Amino acid sequence: MQPLVTTFKNSLQAILLSTVSVLSVNSFAQNTSSIEEIEIPESRMPLCFGFRDISDLRALAICDALNLKQNVKARELSEKWLREEPDSAASQFALSEVLLTIEGNMPRALFHLNRAEELTNYQTLEDAFASGNVQWHYLTLSQLSYVHQLMGDQLSSLAYLDKLNEVYGQDVESFRGWPLVKLKDYEGARESANRVLETSENENERARAWNTLCAAELASLQVRESIPACDRAIDEDENLADPANDNDTVYLSNASEVALSLLQMDKAEEFLNRATRTINPDSVANPWIYKLYLTLNQGRFDEARSALDRMLIWREAQEPIVNVMNRAEHYLASASFLLLAGYAEDANTLSSAALNQPDRNGSYSADESQKDSAAALINMAANMSEYQILLEDLASMDFIESLSARVRASQLRLAAWRSGKRAASLFADFEVLQNRVRPYAPLDVHIPEWLEPEIVSILGTGVMSVALEQARGNGAFGLNEGYYFSYRTEVASIKKDNAQVIEFGAKALELLPAEEVLLQARLLARMGEASLQLDQKDQAINYLTAAYQQDPSIIRRLGISLPVTTHNDSTLFSTLVDSYLSRSPRFHEADRGFRLEIKTGPDQSVCLKSAEQILTCYNAPSTETESSKWNAQHMSRSFHANAFGLGFDISKAQRSILLGSSVILSSQTNSNLQQTRDAVLNR
Secondary structure (H helix, E strand, C coil): CCCCCCCHHHHHHHHHHHHHCCCCHHHCCCCCCCHHHCCCCCCCCCCECCECCCCCHHHHHHHHHHHCCCHHHHHHHHHHHHHHCCCCHHHHHHHHHHHHHHCCCHHHHHHHHHHHHHHHCCCCHHHHHHHCCHHHHHHHHHHHHHHHHHCCCHHHHHHHHHHHHHHHCCCCHHHHHHHHHHCCCHHHHHHHHHHHHHHCCCHHHHHHHHHHHHHHHHCCCCCCCCCHHHHHHHHHHCCCCCHHHCCCHHHHHHHHHHHHHCCCHHHHHHHHHHHCCCCCCCCCCCHHHHHHHHHHHCCCHHHHHHHHHHHHHHHHHCCHHHHHHCHHHHHHHHHHHHHHHCCHHHHHHHHHHHHHCCCCCCCCCCCHHHHHHHHHHHHHHHHHHHHHHHHHHHCCCCHHHHHHHHHHHHHHHHHHHHHHHHHHHHHCCHHHHHHHHCCCCCCCCCCCCCCCCHHHHHHCHHHHHHHHHHHHHCCCCCCCCHHHHHHHHHHHHHCCCHHHHHHHHHHHHHHCCCCCHHHHHHHHHHHHHHHHHCCCHHHHHHHHHHHHHHCCCHHHHCCCCEEEEEEECCCHHHHHHHHHHHHCCCEEECCCCEEEEEECCCEEEEEEEECCEEEEEEEEECCCCCCHHHHHHHHHHHHHHHHCCCCCCCCHHHHHHCCCCCCCHHHHHCHHHHHHHHHHHCC
């Protein structure tokens, strides 16, 4: 799912800091009781940490380095200052700012912020001004609230907002809504937002309030045709109908999220297309992630491949702190694509990284457990897909050669079981599960709709049946019951109730949006399996053909064995290939099945046909320096890879980039890579 994004930090810096950005200690009068009574003189000095009147030369030098993108120099200057003055709140804050915004190292930044707070712990405005450290104290409190929000400690975030109000008299009500949403205190968030709307005329504050109300409305399982608060949240701060606002990725991404929750796929993609036109390094939202999900769901694989490239370019352009915040999203989106494309091992690696590394998603509506549940589910699917690939390879291995592969296969099944159990524990909360089955569940991490039925296998048919009926009664499927019947189809498949598989699958196919191509493929595959069990072979072939044409990977991912009649030209090569394919878990000999043709020649080939319609063919020249056995083994494995993937040749180097290797950044000094980047952007 696409998260609702908050502009917490930028707004906090812009609004809160502007109140005291040019204050000096000399301007404070002893009889002043409120910060609003202080006269703010005009100043044209450049901003340093949000203030114009910072006079410390060391701070100014660090700010100059940051403004000039001399990040290493900024780090060295701040560390030198801290070594020389370890008891200076200013030096502690300066280093924390470099660690946070330049390196994205939140834990270390928090350590130095805590130290700065210890050194400034003022309880009144008078004490703060008398100390001469008012700017550093104010900055420390605001940044502590922000960092705690990102790291998931929303109670501490709220506590620091309260302290800003107590010491500086600053109205921070509009910033309370998002931590309350993260705490799932939707009623408290709603009350806070309404207080802002009743008392404030500030456009930014009102936009945040409407954003909070939007999140509270989306939290309801009772779906509606429209969500007024979300419409206001989108329009309050920006007129999204104006193309001039195409660079506001936060609001455009939120608009897409809301449209998707209402199953308005075309409208959601329109907002995303506008959001992708200009790279925004400061925005947490990377619209190419959600464009990748949408195009995959719809079986638009070439566009999905292009979206993956552009997602990486956008990621490399983002500021480090932003990169840390949406790291897991990049991993999971990439893993989803690689899972379908046949690169299960890489999908496994990426989903494991998302599962095992902490993510800083405080600017998202989803929480850490939701991210972990999605990562565990994708990791389970990746392990099982890698297991199926290994079984395909084992079919062409000699016994001795196969021993290590058999051990690896057992390890993969165990890893899949562990990930499934972890996902099950995270989905165990009944309220969470009900929201999870809602199509394009808002306020949650996105799990592709074609993958979500896997939840049935890890939780069991009994639990899922109860959850589905209750969610249906609560209105979770109010916009389209096709999603309900798709879950019922999966339940029936696991229970081996073949008649119900076909009945529920037909209802789901009739009701689902046309865009749900991959989910439809899963349903067709399940119906094909059921028809085979009912000995309705002609109908089974039709279902399986349609499923394969929409998503070639579904046959492997569901572990389906296709009925085939094999034909070879009686050469040693074709006979060997025939024997290997006959042992493959993807095929079994049957009358009136698919036609599997193996031919020898200058270009050896294996083709899978349905009623004389070619579903897939793999051709490869014979390697004359190798034996017929070697050629046959190579042909068998290559055919499987080609037949049950998306047909994209993605190099190991390209796949390594998905884990974060910086290629685009190095293009700043490499003209060839810069040309490649430009070519991709302008493609």
